[in-house]
Amino acid sequence: MCGIVAAVAQRDVAPLLIAGLKALEYRGYDSSGVAVIDRGEIRRARAKGKVREMEALYLADPLPGGTGIAHTRWATHGVPSEANAHPHMAGRISIVHNGIIENYASLRAELQAGGHVFTSDTDTEVMAALIDRRYAAGVSLREAVLATVRELEGAYAIAVLSSEEPDRVVGARRGAPLLVGLGIGENFLGSDAQALIQVTNKMLYLDEDDVVEITRDHVQVFGLDGTPVEREVHESELSKDAVERGEYRHYMQKEIFEQPRAVADTLEARIGPHGVLPNIFGIDSDALLQATRGLHIIACGTSYHAGLVAKYWIEEFARLPVSVEVASEFRYREAVVPSGTLFVAISQSGETADTLAAMRESGRRGYLGTLVICNSPESSLVREADLKLMTRAGPEIGVASTKAFTTQLAGLALLALELARRNGLDDARYAALCAELQHLPRAIEDALQLEPAIIELSAEFIHRQHALFLGRGAQYPVALEGALKLKEISYIHAEAYPAGELKHGPLALVDENMPIVAVAPNGPLLDKLKSNLQEVRARGGRLIVFADGAAGMDDMAAHGTMLRVESGGSFIAPAVFTVPLQLLAYHVAVLRGTDVDQPRNLAKSVTVE
Structure with a gap:
């Protein structure tokens, strides 16, 4: 601030x-x-x-x-x-x-x-x-x-x-x-x-x-x-x-394109051919992680969305219960803390006031210990936590967070894999997930090649006042993040919903003037998502679908636009599919002439409640 x-x-x-x-x-x-x-x-x-x-x-x-x-x-x-x-x-x-x-x-x-x-x-x-x-x-x-x-x-x-x-x-x-x-x-x-x-x-x-x-x-x-x-x-x-902008028009654009390197740096010396390396969360992490029977993730804004993705990963792979909460809400209620619950704080700056106060409050509530995922090694959060993992995103100047989010996802993926290994995940599946995570920097680099198509697509949003983002499973938090990016820097009102919730209210908003952005990687929920998108088509909604080549998605282009994203696998898909949504928000904001790097009324490091 x-x-x-x-x-x-x-x-x-x-x-x-x-x-x-x-x-x-x-x-x-x-x-x-x-x-x-x-x-x-x-x-x-x-x-x-x-x-x-x-x-x-x-x-x-x-x-x-x-x-x-x-x-x-x-x-x-x-x-x-x-x-x-x-x-x-x-x-x-x-x-x-x-x-x-x-x-x-x-x-x-x-x-x-x-x-x-x-x-x-x-x-x-x-x-x-x-x-x-x-x-x-x-x-x-x-x-x-x-x-x-x-x-x-x-x-x-x-x-x-x-x-x-x-x-x-x-x-x-x-x-x-x-x-x-x-x-x-x-x-x-x-x-x-x-x-x-x-x-x-x-x-x-x-x-x-x-x-x-x-x-x-x-x-x-x-x-x-x-x-x-x-x-x-x-x-x-x-x-x-x-902290120089270099050849890029804005810091946000520079930071979007720095993501392959930032994610690679975050993974470097932390994951190898045989899996996650020991002690990456600190030399005292072994006993604490072994005793973990559940996690409570606390964060704000973009970091909160990263925590929501991690909930899907940890519950699926490690079979541990995870709750995710906005820090400002956690502070003012008496949370029930089951035995063996690890408190996890996520913050880009490490000085976010609500998150820092929540971690300090956790000390009196009986948590097993504290773990911080952060981009600032000398920050208050990092200095006060029991365990920590630095994301190595480097300076992020643009107020709308981009590489901080994907590097947080990389760090949380490492945590999910480490907990999964300790809780009996099948060796073959563990090895496959580790290999997929190591492919993430390359997958993000491939997703960045969509920029020319997204520049063309962004022209459709110049005069729009509203947009709806849809996703299912771990892609729902990605939809939330996409909507947040669009509203932050273009000032277009944008909301995100689990696609299955369309019929419970948001469908009333759908008409030919409402762009519907859907995140649709291949996976067990894809057929369900197709049905939801058919509901949009039937009401004349303008579909914009990011898909990875799954069968039956091409016909969606008849009622909108489909852009193909090579996800690299369902595990890393949330991080990969985030990138085109960042590019979309950025280029819409450029066309609308807003202050991309310093959007009105917002601050980067929120050090007040």
Whole structure:
């Protein structure tokens, strides 16, 4: 969501801060701003809209200075506007903030009663006023920040500076990510490594309730009680090239085409000629997986759809019961946890607020242990889980997730196979499934060859306002994901249903203006799906069928379009059939002229509830 960059250096930092904000644009935002200390005075540039709008203000009136903070905002408290854009100020204090302060209303009322006049609707300005009030009592900036965050309820990552201490920035985090970038004669804060990779690859990841003080030559981390603590330094493997768009028109298109390599990387050294390799979930995984008698998968959005696919796999191959739930719902009900249930969290960023809170909540509910499937090795989810599997998708800049989904499916397939082996799956079938999974990168590469046909097909959606996606079995979650992609980036209202549910309501929507997208790989449910599609044909619906050459599907083209997808087998078909649906959503959005990589109102890393 919101993006934070801060710097203390011997050079002017505003250009570095703005470049860092541009690297964070993928997170989603509606306004941006920068504040720099210039000769003992805090100067700001803020603007509604894209970073380039704020950058234009900076270029017209440069902000020199070696200490600064910057921010991209995704609105929570208060509408998108310059007044609500960060950084916020109170007296000698300026602050940027990611998260939500839950007790801000009572704190704001207390400050107003004391005579403070607010200029924004944000919870962030409340923090600035609290810090300034404590700072006025004569304590240091660090002590003022420590005293303030002890009073806060909710989630935050903050970076704070004072005009009276122009050589330092103080940061703090709880429930939202913040890391330190270590340079030579300069140090930085950022929401993630992509904001800082332009200046350093040495990163220090803060833990919950850490407070950090950075100067040009020194970094010190403190616990909430003010005691110094040590945090390990990591060298980021992220490269500048990894976050460049290259020859592609959009990041989303680039990331769709990176999927064969991303999936191959996820499978590499984890599956071999004789099956899934040992200890891929961690050196302590053997006993935990052997004791697993059921799984509870928790995730949000696209990751939730990946979990739904995994339910079909694990229940069929490993014969273990699986429940899948949206994280925000799990947190607020008292789930019944059968003995031996493994808690599985799925997240691209590893900082998704609802998923992280759900995993923390799982500790008191009697789960066997926790396993995380994630793309961010230094994230909070990964650091706090018992077992973990990294998906190796690399940076995903486009807000609409693509390669994160297929690599999550690859990781979940490995989990399904490992559990199946432990629970007595026939050796021959196990070997066949492993061979099929190893073929997945090539099958995705073949599916990408459909792009020219999908470009032609996408023209049919330009003036459509609604679409329906259908699938059966493990393809139903794929239909859900296809509908989500279309609505996210083209703003076409799209829904997905199990095809057998058509007659229980959605069939009322079907007419010649309603495209019906069906995912139809060969399998035991195909004949059932054909019958469902005949119901659509009988009512004049426009059929778009993705099939893998099964007998009897060609006649569907008489009432629409059929595109052939070589699935590579029923096990990997969900991942393969996802790819043409991603391409369809992408090219429809391009034709409709929407902001593909940064769709309105959405954010990449959702670090608030």
